[in-house]
Amino acid sequence: MHDFLVSVAAFVVLIAIMVVVHEFGHFIVAKLCKVRVEAFSVGFGPRLFGYVYGDTDYKVSLFPLGGYVKMAGENFSELSDAATGTATQAPANDPGALTSHPRWQQMLIGFAGPIANFILAFVLMTAYFNWINEVPDVKTTKIEWVTPGSEAASAGLQPGDVIRHFGNTDNPDLYSVIMMLRKGAGQSMAVSVERNGTVQQSILRMPAKEKGKPYDIDQSGIFLEETQGPIGVQDVFPNTPAQQAGLEAGDSIIAADGHVFHTVLPLLGYLQTGKGKPVTLTVVRKGATIGPVVVHPSVQDSQWRLGFRPKAPNEPPSRLQPMSFSDAVAESRDFCAENAFLIFGVLQKLATHNASFKQLVGPVGIAQAAGEAAETREWFPKFGLAASISLNLGILNLLPFPILDGGMILFLLIESTIRREINIVWKERIYQAAFVVLMAFFAFVMFNDVSRLSIFTHMKP
Secondary structure (H helix, E strand, O other): OHHHHHHHHHHHHHHHHHHHHHHHHHHHHHHHOOOOEEEEEEEEEEEEEEEEEOOEEEEEEEEEEEEEEEEOOOOHHHHOOOOOOOOOOOHHHOOOOHHHOOHHHHHHHHHHHHHHHHHHHHHHHHHHHHHOOEEEOOOOOEEEEEOOOOHHHHOOOOOOOEEEEEOOEEOOOHHHHHHHHHHOOOOEEEEEEEEOOEEEEEEEEOOOOOOOOOOOHHHHOEEEOOOOOOEEEEEEOOOOHHHHOOOOOOOEEEEEOOEEOOOHHHHHHHHHHHOOOOEEEEEEEOOEEEEEEEEOOEEEOOEEEOOEEEOOOOOOOEEEOOOOHHHHHHHHHHHHHHHOOHHHHHHHHHHOOOOOHHHOOOHHHHHHHHHHHHHOOOOHHHHHHHHHHHHHHHHHHOOOOOOOHHHHHHHHHHHHHHOOOOOHHHHHHHHHHHHHHHHHHHHHHHHHHHHOOHHHHOOOO
């Protein structure tokens, strides 16, 4: 019950902030364009309280899931008779109506909401890196896995090695090595490791950064041990190798083919090396070792995978190490670039059948993630989740689908091209059909969400 209440509260706060910021973007640009804003509401439904200033009713409404901006002339009912398509309120007679303004101003108002979400994400992450920036406080840096054939393997590095010298630093801690790896793209670094009581020296040549792509230190083939403990299984996706092998939510994966892994990234790296070969997992369930569990990986999302969602790993000790403002801005920019197009990745996977619609996460899944982030002692999950949702909310609203901001912008572009307005009755019918499609899709995602709850997954047929 406690987890449920935390998830609900975190979800409400998160979505309310994201949507209110989005609507504020529309609001401020509408005001600058002298469009009459009749209401700016925090929440939906009946008005609880507020005040009227000028033409605008600033109010708080009963249901706190977001908010909205009501602009004069934006509703079809104000502009046409649904039966005849005749105007009941000529925009020319109301200079404050949205439709009385040039189309370029209307498009600016449409873009303003998503842009506000992008700005919020950038500001959130800049503030995090500049004021907080939690980093692992792990003094000894140990290598968990080395990808065969990689630059790290060519340098002679092996799993279990302890890094004693890296770059120009002796006995570097985990964070120092991570940062040197991230900044070392295309460079060669001196590295010394301790192995079985002896020190081995070598040169690690870091791969160059691919243009237009974020740099991933895993490209070098080196995976560092960031935490202790097994890999926990949060969920097992249907019709995947993990489900077919009998893996269950709540299981703990101790090792794969005898190799001990603590986080899912080195395990993924190991699976790519095997190129689909069966993997024998050492699994603990309810305190007892079961198995052996033999899994046949399959290609999902262009990678060999097993098909489960891992639990958040045990967090290592951390310390605060705020960045300079310029470094924080650069780090925030990189974060936003890496996370801004997640929704397009999902759409591409669905279109190419690399993902199932059943894997889509809706409000329940977001609420669970928000609850987990709220209960962690670290700040990055909170800031990172909020920024990611804000970014993708902005991207989602720019999709050229009626009802969304992108749909409105598309109509305005079409009207600018044909130099006349699209019939209002046709617009209304298109929006009604789009609303039905959107509600059906929302209901489908909600069903997927609810069906994954433990009350259903634990039921026996």
